[in-house]
Amino acid sequence: MTTRSALTRWAAGSLALFLTVAVACAHDGHDDDHRHDHDHDHEHDHDHPPIPVPEPEAHRPSAIPDRIIRTFAGDTARTIAVTWRTDSSVAKAIAQIAPADAAPNFGASAKTITAVSQPLTTDLGPARFHSVVFSGLGPAQLYAYRVGDGANWSEWVHARTALDGPEPFSFIYFGDAQNDIKSLWSRVIRGAYSDAPKAAFIVHAGDLVNRGSRDAEWGEWFQGGGWVNAMVPSLPTPGNHEYERVKAPAPAAAAADVNAPAVKPDEHSAITRHWRAQFALPEHGPPGLEETVYYVDYQGARIVSLNSNERQAEQVPWLEKVLADNPNRWTILTFHHPIYSAAGDRDNPKLRDLWQPVFDRHKVDLVLQGHDHTYARSGLRAYNNVPTGLSRRDDGGGTVYVVSVSGPKMYDSKREPWMIRMAEDTQLYQIITVRGDALIYEARTAVGDLYDGFELRKKSGAPNELIERAPTTPERRRPAKPAAAAAAR
Numbered sequence: 001m002t003t004r005s006a007l008t009r010w011a012a013g014s015l016a017l018f019l020t021v022a023v024a025c026a027h028d029g030h031d032d033d034h035r036h037d038h039d040h041d042h043e044h045d046h047d048h049p050p051i052p053v054p055e056p057e058a059h060r061p062s063a064i065p066d067r068i069i070r071t072f073a074g075d076t077a078r079t080i081a082v083t084w085r086t087d088s089s090v091a092k093a094i095a096q097i098a099p100a101d102a103a104p105n106f107g108a109s110a111k112t113i114t115a116v117s118q119p120l121t122t123d124l125g126p127a128r129f130h131s132v133v134f135s136g137l138g139p140a141q142l143y144a145y146r147v148g149d150g151a152n153w154s155e156w157v158h159a160r161t162a163l164d165g166p167e168p169f170s171f172i173y174f175g176d177a178q179n180d181i182k183s184l185w186s187r188v189i190r191g192a193y194s195d196a197p198k199a200a201f202i203v204h205a206g207d208l209v210n211r212g213s214r215d216a217e218w219g220e221w222f223q224g225g226g227w228v229n230a231m232v233p234s235l236p237t238p239g240n241h242e243y244e245r246v247k248a249p250a251p252a253a254a255a256a257d258v259n260a261p262a263v264k265p266d267e268h269s270a271i272t273r274h275w276r277a278q279f280a281l282p283e284h285g286p287p288g289l290e291e292t293v294y295y296v297d298y299q300g301a302r303i304v305s306l307n308s309n310e311r312q313a314e315q316v317p318w319l320e321k322v323l324a325d326n327p328n329r330w331t332i333l334t335f336h337h338p339i340y341s342a343a344g345d346r347d348n349p350k351l352r353d354l355w356q357p358v359f360d361r362h363k364v365d366l367v368l369q370g371h372d373h374t375y376a377r378s379g380l381r382a383y384n385n386v387p388t389g390l391s392r393r394d395d396g397g398g399t400v401y402v403v404s405v406s407g408p409k410m411y412d413s414k415r416e417p418w419m420i421r422m423a424e425d426t427q428l429y430q431i432i433t434v435r436g437d438a439l440i441y442e443a444r445t446a447v448g449d450l451y452d453g454f455e456l457r458k459k460s461g462a463p464n465e466l467i468e469r470a471p472t473t474p475e476r477r478r479p480a481k482p483a484a485a486a487a488a489r
């Protein structure tokens with residue numbers, strides 16, 4: 001019901017009611033015609049259920065910057081990358097940066113740069129996305145930046161650059177958020193930030209949303225992270241749910257995909273246009289895979305994102321070079337489809353055959369994955385050609401593989417000997433600390449309980465030492481299904 005029709009009907013109503021409501025309003029100090037309409041609406045429309053605010057309205061951009069997200073686009077010690085969204089009225093977007101200071105007039109010394117802007121028409125309507133890379137910054141410095149158009153500004157946001165060399169740091173890692181993002185994923189990112197407010201960055205291992213072309217889902221994702229996204233840099237890698245079907249023949253390179261979904265001849269799967277519009281990431285990946293295949297160096301660790309969705313073979317020579325020419329003590333990889341699957345009939349042997357020998361050759365320490373909607377963590381694993389069972393070299397070195405899930409969609413897990421710790425029906429976040437020759441890993445449940453833990457120690461001339469730190473609490477497993485339980489009896 002509109003306010004006007006409510007008023008008309010209200011005016012035709014009883015004078016006594018008017019006096020009662022007017023007196024009540026005067027008494028409690030509310031000078032609010034809306035309150036009258038609201039009260040009256042309730043009397044006459046109690047049989048109308050509430051309706052959700054339409055998505056175009058709930059997620060409508062304005063001239064005020066929103067969806068502000070900090071990322072890395074290059075040198076983590078000397079650059080800060082930021083992306084944000086406005087409506088189409090903002091033709092020229094700008095950003096300012098200054099060394100942060102306790103005195104509030106720090107903005108007087110701010111440097112102003114013009115953003116690179118692009119239109120993006122989504123399923124909910126037109127928008128513009130803007131990005132800047134502040135460069136020429138100093139290592140280990142606290143800056144303040146803001147974004148806007150000169151009249152409509154964001155808040156000043158604090159952002160610290162990395163130290164230029166090895167120095168302890170922690171970061172957060174999430175498996176798939178994907179579903180009920182506002183309702184049930186928001187608590188996980190907020191819990192993780194509460195536990196690790198000084199986190200250097202956040203790794204998202206793909207399937208950030210369920211349908212990558214749906215703007216409302218990205219709206220929820222940005223609501224979940226809120227202002228944390230503007231402060232703590234994100235390192236996202238794409239999942240299959242960031243891909244969508246496009247009505248055009250597939251590019252020739254797609255023929256070699258090992259994970260390509262079956263599509264019609266005149267269709268192919270392509271990453272959502274939201275991805276590159278809203279994340280400013282390094283563009284040094286293989287041609288066509290920029291901002292999905294990339295790496296950054298952060299205080300003694302190289303973090304590499306691979307794109308497990310397409311053109312996986314093309315990424316091998318790129319990865320060989322990135323790992324061969326790596327001065328960092330630690331090497332951590334993230335991609336979406338797990339090398340060792342934790343759930344159902346979802347194993348990825350082709351991807352394992354293609355990529356894991358490269359990981360072994362270059363002694364990758366840790367691989368962070370998603371996709372399986374369950375939790376599983378390995379010991380030190382090296383490649384072999386046995387599709388199941390323990391690796392020959394489980395005790396002789398290798399890489400620790402993790403599959404995790406942060407959102408509420410849950411699958412049954414397999415039980416396999418390589419799983420040192422597993423969980424079902426459990427939303428999790430991970431906090432990983434790199435400190436000299438030690439890497440300390442913690443998985444925590446959505447309510448903050450420690451669920452899994454280990455420490456990797458570098459040994460000169462020898463494989464990493466793995467020290468188990470998992471708590472002795474029972475594994476969180478789904479109750480057996482009735483049919484299975486009956487069969488077991």
Ligand SMILES: [Fe+2]
Nearest residue numbers: 207239240371
């Ligand atoms: Fe997935």
